[in-house]
Structure formats: C-alpha cells, structure tokens
Amino acid sequence: MLRVESVSKIFGRVAAVDRLSCEVRSGELVGIIGPNGSGKTTLVNLISGFIKPTSGRILYNGQDITHTAPHKIVGMGISRTFQMVRPFYQLPAYKNMIIPLYSPRVRELAGGRYGDRNAVALDLLEEVGFERDANVAYKPAGTLPQGYLKRLELAKAIALSPQLLILDELFSGMSLAEVASVVPVIEKLRMAGKTIIMIEHRLKELFRIADRIMVLNYGRKIADGAAAEVMESDEVKKAYLGSEE
Amino acid sequence: MKKRRERIDRGIKARSEDVYALASWREMLYLAGPRLLPAAAFLLLPLFLGAYWQKVMISVAVFALLAISWDMLAQTGMISLGQALFFGMGAYVSGILNVYFGMPPWITIPIATVSGGLLCTLILRPVLRLRGIYFSMVTLIIPLMLVRIIEATKIFGGTEGLSGMTPLPSTLVEIYLVTGVLLGVLFGLRRLMETDYGLVLKGIRDNDRSVTNAGINIYWFKTQALFIASTIGAFAGAFMTHVYMFVGMPVFALDYSILPMAAAVVGGGGTFAGATLGAVILVPMSEALRGIGGLRIVMYGLFLVVFTVAVPEGLFDYIQRKYHQMERWVEIDQ
Amino acid sequence: MFAGTFVFALINSSILILLAIGFNLTFGISGVANFAYGALYVMSAYLSWTMLNLLHLPFWASAALSIAFTMIAGALMYRFILLRVRGQALSEVIATFGIGLSILEVFRYLGLVGFEYTLPVFWNESIMIAGAYVDVQRIVIVLIALVLVLGLWLFTHFTSTGLAFRGIAQDERTALTFGIDSDRIAALSVSFGAGLAAIAATIIIPLGSIAPDEGYDVLIKALAVCIIGGLGSTGGVIVAGVIIGFAERFTDTYIGSHWTMIVSLAAILLVLAIKPSGLFGQQKELEERI
Numbered sequence: 001m002l003r004v005e006s007v008s009k010i011f012g013r014v015a016a017v018d019r020l021s022c023e024v025r026s027g028e029l030v031g032i033i034g035p036n037g038s039g040k041t042t043l044v045n046l047i048s049g050f051i052k053p054t055s056g057r058i059l060y061n062g063q064d065i066t067h068t069a070p071h072k073i074v075g076m077g078i079s080r081t082f083q084m085v086r087p088f089y090q091l092p093a094y095k096n097m098i099i100p101l102y103s104p105r106v107r108e109l110a111g112g113r114y115g116d117r118n119a120v121a122l123d124l125l126e127e128v129g130f131e132r133d134a135n136v137a138y139k140p141a142g143t144l145p146q147g148y149l150k151r152l153e154l155a156k157a158i159a160l161s162p163q164l165l166i167l168d169e170l171f172s173g174m175s176l177a178e179v180a181s182v183v184p185v186i187e188k189l190r191m192a193g194k195t196i197i198m199i200e201h202r203l204k205e206l207f208r209i210a211d212r213i214m215v216l217n218y219g220r221k222i223a224d225g226a227a228a229e230v231m232e233s234d235e236v237k238k239a240y241l242g243s244e245e
Numbered sequence: 246m247k248k249r250r251e252r253i254d255r256g257i258k259a260r261s262e263d264v265y266a267l268a269s270w271r272e273m274l275y276l277a278g279p280r281l282l283p284a285a286a287f288l289l290l291p292l293f294l295g296a297y298w299q300k301v302m303i304s305v306a307v308f309a310l311l312a313i314s315w316d317m318l319a320q321t322g323m324i325s326l327g328q329a330l331f332f333g334m335g336a337y338v339s340g341i342l343n344v345y346f347g348m349p350p351w352i353t354i355p356i357a358t359v360s361g362g363l364l365c366t367l368i369l370r371p372v373l374r375l376r377g378i379y380f381s382m383v384t385l386i387i388p389l390m391l392v393r394i395i396e397a398t399k400i401f402g403g404t405e406g407l408s409g410m411t412p413l414p415s416t417l418v419e420i421y422l423v424t425g426v427l428l429g430v431l432f433g434l435r436r437l438m439e440t441d442y443g444l445v446l447k448g449i450r451d452n453d454r455s456v457t458n459a460g461i462n463i464y465w466f467k468t469q470a471l472f473i474a475s476t477i478g479a480f481a482g483a484f485m486t487h488v489y490m491f492v493g494m495p496v497f498a499l500d501y502s503i504l505p506m507a508a509a510v511v512g513g514g515g516t517f518a519g520a521t522l523g524a525v526i527l528v529p530m531s532e533a534l535r536g537i538g539g540l541r542i543v544m545y546g547l548f549l550v551v552f553t554v555a556v557p558e559g560l561f562d563y564i565q566r567k568y569h570q571m572e573r574w575v576e577i578d579q
Numbered sequence: 580m581f582a583g584t585f586v587f588a589l590i591n592s593s594i595l596i597l598l599a600i601g602f603n604l605t606f607g608i609s610g611v612a613n614f615a616y617g618a619l620y621v622m623s624a625y626l627s628w629t630m631l632n633l634l635h636l637p638f639w640a641s642a643a644l645s646i647a648f649t650m651i652a653g654a655l656m657y658r659f660i661l662l663r664v665r666g667q668a669l670s671e672v673i674a675t676f677g678i679g680l681s682i683l684e685v686f687r688y689l690g691l692v693g694f695e696y697t698l699p700v701f702w703n704e705s706i707m708i709a710g711a712y713v714d715v716q717r718i719v720i721v722l723i724a725l726v727l728v729l730g731l732w733l734f735t736h737f738t739s740t741g742l743a744f745r746g747i748a749q750d751e752r753t754a755l756t757f758g759i760d761s762d763r764i765a766a767l768s769v770s771f772g773a774g775l776a777a778i779a780a781t782i783i784i785p786l787g788s789i790a791p792d793e794g795y796d797v798l799i800k801a802l803a804v805c806i807i808g809g810l811g812s813t814g815g816v817i818v819a820g821v822i823i824g825f826a827e828r829f830t831d832t833y834i835g836s837h838w839t840m841i842v843s844l845a846a847i848l849l850v851l852a853i854k855p856s857g858l859f860g861q862q863k864e865l866e867e868r869i
Contacts, residue, residue, distance in 0.1 A: 050454070074460030082458070088451055091444075098441050099448050103460035117441060160460055324669045326614075326676060371851040378612055378810075381672045382802045383851070385614075389799055390844045397837030499795070503680065510673065539688040542680060549677030553670050554663045 001026040001195055002047070002078075002164060007056030008219075009042055016042040018219035019056070024164070029186075029196045031206045031227075034216035035239055040199045041083055043216070044166050048080045049073040060164070075105045079162030081153045083169045083199075089142030093130065093152055096141055097121035100159040109161050120159070128155045129181040146173035151182060158185075164195045171202045179205050215239065248574040258569045279568065283521075284428055291420040299416050303488060305528040306423040307481045311505035312512070312520035313430055314477040319514050320438060321470040322377055322450030327384030329501035330368075331478025332485075333391065335361035339483035340407045340492035350411055354483045361479025366472045373467045388497040395494045406493020413487050423484055427521070430477055434517050446470055500542070504531070507545040510552045513559020522561045583711035584832040590717045592824025593724035594783055598797055599804035599816045600727060601775030604768060606810060610747065611661060611765050612671040613653075615679030616776055617798035622682055623649040623777035624789045625691060627698055638699060646777040653773030657766040665765070679794065687791040700785040720782055727775065732813055744768050803843055807850045809857025818858055822846065 002024040009017040017039045024030050032040050045051040047058055049070035058066045065073055087096045100106070101117045125137045128151040136148065144152070150173055157165055171179050179202075186209060189196060200206040207213070207227040215223040215230055217239040223230045230236060261272035287306075291299055311328045318325045339357035342348045348356075368387065372379045396404055413419050437443050448456045449463050456463050486492045504527060505520075512523025527548075531541050552559065598620075605613045623645045630641035656678060664670035702715040735741035746754040747761045755761055776797075784793075804823060808815030823846060827839040850857060 048458075069462070071457050071460050071462045074458065080458065082455075086452055086455065088448060095444065098444050099456055099461065100459035102441050102445055105460045156459065319669070324672055326672070368848070371855045375855050377669055378606070378672065379806070379855070382806060383847070386799045386802050386847075387844070389795060390840055393840045394844065397840060506673065539684050542684040543688065546677040546679075546681030546684065550660060550674050550681070553674045553677065554660055557670070
C-alpha cells in the first residue's frame, strides 16, 4: 500500500533520512522505533507531505505522492498525528474536532453533505475515551491533561476516515490506564481493515499490538521484521545501548 | 485578610442564556439592545444631523468598513498594512468606468467592488504561501509604489486625478447606502465567523499546520478571506469616488491604511464590532482635531503602539466584559 | 553612455544594499520585525544635523554620536515595546510600524523640511570614471557598502555574538539551551540594525536632503530588496540590490525616468509569482515549518 523508495532528506549537511526504503502492506500494523534523532518523525513528515524529500520517491497505492501537497495527501486517505500536540486551547475539546470534520474528504465520504458535525465530534471523542457523563468533551482544551489531548489528537485523525493512519508517539504522556483505553480503538481500526504505522518509544505496549517492527538509526533502516528477531539484532542493541568499547 | 478580585457573570446574563430569555422583556432587551441600539443610531442619526456631521458620518462608515476588512484579514492571520490598496483599486476602477465609459454609479460601484476585490486578490495571492510578515511587507509597499507610479507615468489623470464623476442622488442616499452596507457587512461577518467556516479561518491563524493536517487547503481559504476583505475595501473606495466626485493618487496613501488599522486595534480585533467602535471613536476625533494637522497621524501611530502592547483586546472587549460581568472583591480562604 | 550608466548603476545598487542591510540583519537574521527602520534612518540624520548645526560639533563627532544614539534608540525600542509582544510577529509589525509612523510624522509636523536640512559630503570633489563625472561621495558609498557587507558576513559567521544572532532566528529554544540570552541578542540585533541604518543615512543623505518622506522611501526600498533577495540572506540582499539597482538605472537612461518604479514593482511581482520567498530565500514555505 505504501512504498518508500530510497528516500533521503538532507538539512544542510545532516541527512535526517538517508536513502531509506521500506514497504507497508495493507492491513498491517507497523511499529517504527529508534533512538531520538533517528529520523522517525522526519519520515512521517515526508510521507504525509509536510516536507519534500531531497531524493527518492514515495508511492501510495501505486501513485507517486512524493510532491503532493499535504492537504491533498490527507484527502487521499493518509492521516497522521503530531508528536507535539497543540490544540486550539480556548476552544472546547469537541470544537477542536470541527475542523477535521470540515475537511473535503469527510464530505466526500458522507456523500456530499456534512451532517451534524457537533454530534459526530462528541461520538468520536467518546470512542477514544472522553467520558460522556463527565462532559469532558465540553471542557476547554487548554484545561485538559496530556492524556486527553493525545486522545483528542487521535480522534482528529480518525475523523478523517483514513486508510493509512500514522501515529507519532501516541502513547507518550499517557498513563497505563489511558493506553489500555486507547488500544481497543486501534484494534477496532485494524479489524476494519485500516493500515497503521506507529512511532513509539514505549516498546512493551507497541510490541503487543504490532505485526512488524522497523528500527531506524541516523536516518537509516537497520532492522525490519518481527519484534523478537529485531530486538535480538546486534546492530539494534548497539543503536540503543551503545557498543562496549 | 487577603482579598482577590473575582469576575462573575451578571445575573441577567445568566438568566438570558437559554430559551427562557424569551419569557421576559428585560432579558430580551438585554440581548437585543447592544445590537439594536447601534443599528438604530446609524439609521436614525442622519435625519437629525447637519450637513457637516452627515459627511463625518459617511467617513465613519467608510473607515469602519476598511477597519472591518482589516479585522477579517487579521482573524485569518494576515496583517494588512495596506488597506489603501483595496480602497484605491475600487476607487480607480469606479472612477475610470464612470469618466471614460460613462457608466452610472449604480453600475460602476458594484463592478468596481467585485473587480477591485478580484484584482487585489490576484496580486496578493502568491504571498499567501509565505509567512505572515511577507503579506504585511507587500501590502505596505504596493500602494506606496502605485502612488509613485501614477505620479510618474501620469496615467489615469496622474497627479490631478480624474474628476467630474456622476454624484449620487443626495447626501441622505449616500449615508443610507454606506450605512446599510456597513450594517449588513458587520452583522453578516459576525455571523460568518461564528460558523464552522469561521472556525476554520481562525484555526488558520492559530495553528495552520493543524488545519492543513485536517485535509483543508489553507491557501484556498486564505484566498477566500482575502477576497472578502478586499471586496469590502474596494466597495469603500468605489463609493467614495462618487461622493467626492474625484479620484487621484491620494487614494493609495498611507492614511487609508493607518486609520482603519488603528480603529481596529483601538476598538479591539476579532469582533468586527470593535473595529466599528474604533472607527466611531477615531474618525470624529480626527475631525475635531483637524487643527493639529499632521500630528493626528502621530496620534494614530501612538495608539497603535500603546494598544497593541498594553491593551491588546481593545475597547470593545472591555465594554463587553463590563456589560456581561461584574467584579467584586472576595476573601481568600487561607 | 553605457559605461556611465553602468557606473551609476553600481552606485545605485550600493545604496540599495546599504539601505537593506540593517533591515535584513534585524528581521532576516534575528527574526525581529522592525518597521520603524525608515524612521530610525531619518531620525539619525536629523540628530546629526542638530549636533552639527546647533551644537557646532565637528562632523565626525556628530556622525559617531548620532549612530550611537540611534543604536540606543533601537535597543530601547526593543526593551520597552518589542519585548512585550515578542513572538507574536503580527503584533511586532503593528507596534514597530506605529512607532515609525509617529516618529516620521512628528518630524513632518515640526516642519523640518527644506534644502538647508542636509548633511555635508565627505569630500567635495568629483573624479572622472569611464567618461562620467562621479563625485567622491558616491564612491565612498560603494566602498562602505562593500566593507559593511563583508564585515557583516564575517560577524555572523565567525563571532560568537554573530552566530548567536543566527541561532535565535533558526531555533530560539535550542539557542536558549546553549545559554544564549535570546532577549539580549534580539535587542542587540535591533540595535545593530538601527546602527546600520544610521551609517547608511550618514553617507547617503549628503546626496540630497533630509525629509520625513525619505523614511517611507527607505522602508519601501529596504523591503523591496529583501522581498526580491529573500529575507535573511545577505547574498540575497546583494544580488537583489544589484538587480534592482541596475534595472532602475538602465531604465532611467534608456527608457525614461518615470518607468523606474514600475520596473521595481514589476520585479517584485515577478519574484512573488515565481519564487515567492525571494531569490535566495531561506524562508521555507509553510510546509517546512515543523
């Protein structure tokens, strides 16, 4: 479904992403891990169109999206969350959902009409764990703790009915309970046939749900396979722990 | 015993919050008053004012329109230092259509409004992709350059400008035309910005990356906001051409850029009503202070600085707060 | 005629570059918008004039003092006004624009316009270059432009303060973690920019006279050069200055003097249509602001 062909992104003299190639098949849940600065978020920015690669190609369902504008890529069915969550602070949480629900893609999929955005927003928020009886969805986003903000970000991405969902460090800042409440949502998406890419630092939770793990280091892919075999790899251990010298 | 200041909604505001407001005249008046009073004032005053103050009122309305146009752009994240561009475009198109082609005002004004808006949007479109500062820079220099170009090439009348336009039937017609448009634009835009569409525009100002990530083409929306704002400004210009029966280089001058901006900043950005309030305050003040000549602009400049730095929400917000909330000192429980 | 035009084009370009450098430093390099730039330019000229003609100080003293005062004015403007709206680029623009406006219009109100308001030239001579008489003052302009550009490049690439300037424009947070006091650096940057404006005024004003309208003209020219060359790029300022300078001069000689501003405007519109961030523009389009 998604193919990254030898993509590089060079900033000045630093190669944030260095001739990276990978493939994500439809319906998979792929985890991307790696030490800080290994290029994970840059890769996501490249795929979602916020940055253009210095070289290489990105293909989505056979179509070349290397130079497509980010809003169009969203329209094609790729949706992502941001690592640094920045909602519209003075607006209530559910109002934050209005903007994604105003997206042309949402209207297309709904058959040309938007429907009641407020109701859809509240429903989606409830699904990701905003307790309806506590009226959490009505609180200004600025008053909500990180766990809720992360889930709001997830809800915004889901609202766009993506085929490919990319989650950038969703679990960071969440308590175990919150992670536990979000995992079923991700499972449900998988069962509906969605493809998911997750960048994570919290390996235990990730390994439980991922089909495949990709490890990045210094912009390059150093491992790609099942969780167990990837973590046995010497190079991966060296990347995370350093070598004994 | 320590105290702190607390602001709470007034009783009447709380009572008029939902449908039960319809049950009481007092509450309905509380809600409707702030909207009806200014509207009524605008509509009834002209009948009681002398000729001089009627002209002032026209000025107020024109600058209010320019200030509202500025506010529209500001709410979408674009700071225009050149409202004069919209004003001047509309003014010249209307003047040219009237003087060279003999079209009457009720044709030239609408055409100038729309085409002036289109022209300005086309010129400024490329800058929308860049950081806001570019928009400010370009809107500042283009009208000033146009002034010098007209002066140098003497096109469209050069320094003397074009004169002898067809006037509008009477001063009262002038006032009611511009006031009607003002009220329509004011209430219409307030409504618009409260809808989800307005939310998208304001979102573009607050976090454009997030809006892009929602699959929305922010350049297209910015273009729409620009078109709306420039059309309003162009109307102001087209209208004034027929009021003054003259158009010349001064229509692109800084004065038409500064006063609207000062009005919006003083009255408070983000509400359109603030922009109108600012115009209502500054224009008559400017008239009254005609004696000090150039110092008026100094005043606007100082207002811009002081209000931007110290009172960013503007006067309208202050008045609105006083209307809706009361303050009192409350003991702090230690 | 060609040679003469070429020489004057070079001079024109130098003037434009000199004017744009200060603005480019402050905004392009340190990210602080200073729309009071033109006003500072004019203010420094009036200061020099006052010291020269009312206090009867020698020329060099007046010039040095006025440059110093202008730099202090820039720093004060930062400290008392820009500091409060730091980070909100839109408010910075409005506030500095308001200040610039007030300053210029005060001067206009005081009526300080006329031929007696001017600064003296350095050497009152001309020499013959390529068949045209060029006054030494204009040659001084070219030389000083070269020196300043080189000096600026060295400063921002090799001194710690200069590197700090670039640092806070690129990534303020990271700069802070390096112990760079971003407010102090930003104040210095505004101050330096103001100083550059004052230097430019000292050597360019003698060609004409001081007038409040000069303030707006200077701002327009500086903005035009920065738009075409790209904000933040000293190379861009040079190239844009050369392009506009030559275009204006040659238009003036071969087509007609009233076409010069049209050419400038056309150049801006062209750049905006083709490469909006400027020829050497490093201002990434929205997509790259992560």
